[in-house]
Amino acid sequence: MGEGAVIKQQVVGKPKAVQLDFMPFKFCPGCHESLVWRALGEVIDELDIQGKAIACLDIGCSGVLMVGLAVDGLHCLHGRSTAVAAGVKRVLPQAICFNIGGDGSLCAIGAGHMVNVMMRSDPITTIFLNNSGYGMTGGQVAPTSLIGLRTTTTPEGRDVQSTGFPLHLSEIAATMLGTAYVSRVSVHTPANYQKARKAIKTAFQKQMDGVGYSLVEILCACPPNWGLSPLAANSFVEEKLIGEFPLGEFKNVDKIEYTVDPEINRVGRVKRG
Ligand code: SF4
Known part of the structure; x- marks a missing residue:
């Protein structure tokens, strides 16, 4: 090959499970949800589950993945993706059912369903996108908003007296007996992206x-609603969001152990026959 020749070699391609037919691109510049999209596509390819995966999408910016992932799916009513995924799994136990939702879908309107799937240990996977506010509807305060964060409904900053403290869903999930895997990750650096991909794969x-x-919480930047540039929003994840929501694997068990105490089993109004 002569001097100065350019070698063109594709080193990375689009995951099979990612489809781009719905372009133009729907995410804002600097939005981390598009990285989650890719990570999901890569994991679905790696596990070779494209024909078995069923995505239950909630209401929010991530709902666009309904058409961005080349898997079967349902677009659910707000807050109900967790319950729908649990129901689909009961009807189709061989399917790999997962739901994707944001701060509102899983921590506010849909919080009750989250508690119930954890309590019942429904064998589904939840991908929780935490960007500290309500992205799609214009940046209102969410249960996960940082204290002091200026949102359209807390223009002076989130005030604990009126809107409470940030909700830590992963920490709560880790205390529930029915959870097998709980992890909080981010995608704001290449190394963190790889950890996020690994966490999604483990959860599946x-x-x-x-x-x-299984639950994977992914910290995401939302530059327009934070009033920051994509680069500054990336730094905000590193410097502030992770400060409130530390990354890590909170739970990872291979078996959910429990016992039935015979003495308790003798108690109750219904007598043994
Ligand atoms: S509003 Fe926020 S979460 Fe929604 S697409 Fe834009 S950056 Fe992403």
Whole structure:
């Protein structure tokens, strides 16, 4: 090959499970949800579950993945994607069912369903996108908003007296007996992206192995609603969001253990026959 020749070699391609037919691109510049999209596509390819995966999408910016992922799916009423995924799994136990939702879908209007799937250990996977506010509807305060964060409904900053403290869903999930895997990750650096991909894969694997419910919380930047440039929003994730919501694997078990106490089992109004 002569001097100065350019070698063109594709080193990375689009995951099979990602489809781009719905372009133009729907995410804002600097939005991290598009990285989650890619990570999901890569994991679905790696586990070879494209024909078995069923995505239950909630209301919010992530709902666009309904057409961005080349898997079967349902677009659910607001807050109900968790319950729908649990229901689909009961009807189709061989399917790999996962739901994707944001701060409102999983921590506010849909919080009750989250508690119930964890309590029942429904073997589904939840991908929770935490961007500290309501993205699609214009940046209102969310249960996960940082204290002091200026939102369209807390223009002076989130005030604990009127709107409470940030909700830590992963920490709550880790205390629930029915959860098999709980992890909080981010995608704001290449290294963190790889960890997020690994966490999603582990969560799906827990479901495939029939262990129980799995949750991956992913910290995401929302530059327009934070009033920051994409670059500044990336730094905000590193410097502030992770400060409130530390990254890590909160729970990872291969079996959910429990016992039935015979003495308790003798108590109750219904007598043994
Ligand atoms: S509003 Fe926020 S979450 Fe929604 S697409 Fe834009 S950056 Fe992403």
